Amino acid sequence: MGTVSIGRTLPSGSRTTSSTGQSTHSKHLRPGGKEGGSVEEKKAIVFDIGRFRNTDGPGIRTILFFKGCPLRCLWCSNPFGFSPAPQLAVNPVKCTGCGKCVPVCPQGRNTLVPGEKIQVDFSACQGCGACVPVCPSGARMITGRAYTARELYREAAKDAAFYRKGGGGVTLSGGEVLLQWEVASETLRLCRTNYINTCIETSAFAPWAHLWQVAQYCHTVFVDLKHMDSEKHREQTGVPNELILENIQKLCQALPQRGGRVIVRLPLIPGCNDGAEDVAAAARFVGSLPNRPEMNLLPYHNLGESKYGMIGETCALSGLESRKGRDPKLLALQELCQRCAPDNRVSLGGDAIALE
Numbered sequence: 013m014g015t016v017s018i019g020r021t022l023p024s025g026s027r028t029t030s031s032t033g034q035s036t037h038s039k040h041l042r043p044g045g046k047e048g049g050s051v052e053e054k055k056a057i058v059f060d061i062g063r064f065r066n067t068d069g070p071g072i073r074t075i076l077f078f079k080g081c082p083l084r085c086l087w088c089s090n091p092f093g094f095s096p097a098p099q100l101a102v103n104p105v106k107c108t109g110c111g112k113c114v115p116v117c118p119q120g121r122n123t124l125v126p127g128e129k130i131q132v133d134f135s136a137c138q139g140c141g142a143c144v145p146v147c148p149s150g151a152r153m154i155t156g157r158a159y160t161a162r163e164l165y166r167e168a169a170k171d172a173a174f175y176r177k178g179g180g181g182v183t184l185s186g187g188e189v190l191l192q193w194e195v196a197s198e199t200l201r202l203c204r205t206n207y208i209n210t211c212i213e214t215s216a217f218a219p220w221a222h223l224w225q226v227a228q229y230c231h232t233v234f235v236d237l238k239h240m241d242s243e244k245h246r247e248q249t250g251v252p253n254e255l256i257l258e259n260i261q262k263l264c265q266a267l268p269q270r271g272g273r274v275i276v277r278l279p280l281i282p283g284c285n286d287g288a289e290d291v292a293a294a295a296r297f298v299g300s301l302p303n304r305p306e307m308n309l310l311p312y313h314n315l316g317e318s319k320y321g322m323i324g325e326t327c328a329l330s331g332l333e334s335r336k337g338r339d340p341k342l343l344a345l346q347e348l349c350q351r352c353a354p355d356n357r358v359s360l361g362g363d364a365i366a367l368e
């Protein structure tokens with residue numbers, strides 16, 4: 013069977029990240045959205061709106077996935093969130109090899125190899141979208157669209173009837189939502205003003221001022237703790253962990269004073285951070301934090317693996333199997349965490365989040 017050949021849209025070397033969590037991407041939008049203008053006018057790039065989810069917050073959730081991330085976690089399940097800009101994605105399963113996308117590309121990035129499907133050179137694709145409407149099988153799409161905060165609020169408000177029944181609400185995820193902190197903050201403010209429950213998922217790798225500007229409007233902040241060893245953290249995510257640990261500490265101090273809660277999430281990735289010593293170190297850190305945050309252990313899943321090829325990226329953990337939520341090893345790690353952080357609730361699985 014032919015393949016959709018992959019070039020690299022955003023090689024990790026094209027990203028630079030300062031120790032303060034500021035990230036710069038040469039040909040992309042400035043974090044926070046469009047340059048200049050009031051916050052009402054600014055736009056954020058969002059690559060998906062997930063509805064009726066039962067993870068990442070209490071009740072039924074609408075999840076807004078913001079584009080752009082300063083980290084490159086080896087296990088990332090949302091690679092469409094890497095780049096801050098809208099970009100081309102091609103589904104090789106849908107491609108029939110008709111060749112209609114070849115002549116319309118101004119960059120000449122599509123090549124039809126006889127007897128095979130299309131080959132795409134993502135490295136020079138400008139994401140112009142000219143090839144999308146001509147594709148008869150719907151194999152092509154531009155992932156990422158610009159929204160104002162009010163437009164995002166309206167998207168969330170469409171599901172308000174379901175929130176009222178099940179105690180749900182909106183969760184801002186990504187990518188890293190803090191890269192577009194101004195629009196994110198305003199979206200959450202609008203949701204809070206209209207009595208919608210608000211959560212974010214974040215790496216906390218950002219200036220504290222940006223994190224707090226967003227977190228202050230949250231009922232719940234899910235913050236990832238990926239590794240306590242800064243060098244291993246850098247090897248596995250692309251950035252060190254000092255800023256993250258400092259921000260988690262500040263968040264656990266500040267958010268409960270405003271009635272919000274922090275849930276520290278540990279993604280358990282086989283061979284990366286799921287050793288007993290690594291997990292115990294993370295649990296001891298959580299146990300030392302102010303206001304006893306909940307610790308939520310997330311079993312590894314490989315549901316995002318097929319998305320890498322669609323944007324010309326390679327999954328570093330390709331072939332690694334998902335872990336079942338009731339796996340005895342995971343239950344043993346949950347027990348270990350509970351022993352290391354006896355005053356904190358320790359839950360297992362993304363749907364194990366209780367209502368406040």
Ligand code: SF4
Binds near residue numbers: 100116118138144
């Ligand atoms: S999005 Fe534009 S540049 Fe990229 S392959 Fe399609 S037509 Fe070419």
Ligand code: SF4
Binds near residue numbers: 106107113148149150
């Ligand atoms: S137009 Fe669509 S189906 Fe035809 S070769 Fe291009 S990607 Fe494949």
